Amino acid sequence: MNEHDWLARQFETNRNHLRAVAYRMLGSASEADDVVQEAWLRLSRSDTDDVDNLGGWLTTVVARICLDALRARKSRREESLDGHAADAFASDTDSSDPEQQAQLADSVGPALLVVLETLAPAERLAFVLHDMFAVPFDRIAPIVGRTPTATRQLASRARRRVQGAATVAETDIGRQRKVVDAFLAASRSGDFAALLAVLDPDVVLRADRVAVEASVANRSRGAPDLATEVHGANTVADTFSGRAQGAQPALVDGMVGAVWAPGGTPRVVIRFAIAGGKVVAIEIVADPSRIGEIGVVMLDA
CATH class of the missing domain: 1.20.140 (Butyryl-CoA Dehydrogenase, subunit A; domain 3)
Structure with missing residues (x-):
């Protein structure tokens, strides 16, 4: 050797x-x-x-x-x-x-x-x-x-x-679900004020390269571009306004998140970190090799 x-x-x-x-x-x-x-x-x-x-x-x-x-x-x-x-x-x-x-x-x-x-x-x-x-x-x-x-x-x-x-972060699944549902509803409807209401002022959004490249490819369809990293409630709300049309709530590694799964196959996974009833961090994963390592359980809409 x-x-x-x-x-x-x-x-x-x-x-x-x-x-x-x-x-x-x-x-x-x-x-x-x-x-x-x-x-x-x-x-x-x-x-x-x-x-x-x-x-x-x-x-x-x-x-x-x-x-x-x-x-x-x-x-x-x-x-x-x-x-x-x-x-x-x-x-x-x-x-x-x-x-x-x-x-x-x-x-x-x-x-x-x-x-x-x-x-x-x-x-x-x-x-x-x-x-x-x-x-x-x-x-x-x-x-x-x-x-x-x-x-x-x-x-x-x-x-x-x-x-x-440890005393602030939301770990109760039921309360997580309420926050995620409110986020998805506001995102789908393009309700900017409702998105701001559920986002922490210092929220951080991160997306992997596959997700960023896909957003650019879909630009002609009217989807806003993703960036690798975005900070602040206004910018994150603008990024998600009108998005998440096909996202469904799911347990993502045991925490409430969202998944886009056409035909039942997860193609995009969204992780949320929630504290004090607000979304403080979001990660969008679209790399198939990474998605395969994530535990995903679909939840009833």
Whole structure:
């Protein structure tokens, strides 16, 4: 086996882990796939003779790519945090022990994805790597350009927000259904005011490349173009006004979402994150390979 084949095999062994890290960093499965592909390209071009822990090296690469992506998002402005000041105010002890941290990261579910959108990039990275993937702070610190103590403080601040989100995010299926039904009805009828009423002011819409390309192809039919990422209630409402004509409510990985399934075959899946009775995040998935990985159960209209 030559070196390239060996690296490819090692990379495949780590692929699922890397994709999980990237997804929790970015909140978009399609972006996560792009990050993992970029990590492979960087690996294939790198000299790894001195790398003792290839899995750790790849995790660091993925984290750096994700951090760059988060910082590049126009609506994401990392909060100013002077490294020395952070050290001065950082606590040597955390409010939660490791077991409590692990339970929090694993149990919040959709609330976690909701609140991660509100975090500064460095906070998000520190929380995801440490609390969800047990990466030590001394390994995270060089990625975010902080000392280990300041990095601990970043994760602690993020954790407090996640704890608060656990009490806000909507996890009751019945209440989710009411919000999604109201959204779909307003979308189909083109009722802009009704769409605004159900959207959080800072709602985020993401669509994968297949969905974006399909919207462009359907432009002549009057369908508004999708963008890869859209922020804000007014822009998201404008995007969905008159859309969703064929969408049906469905359970999407156990949460209420919507599916366009002509002939009974899901072609487009729409995920919703709901908090406080409002839609705070939407993801449109049209890539057939991704749809095949999503659990979809149709609901009665």
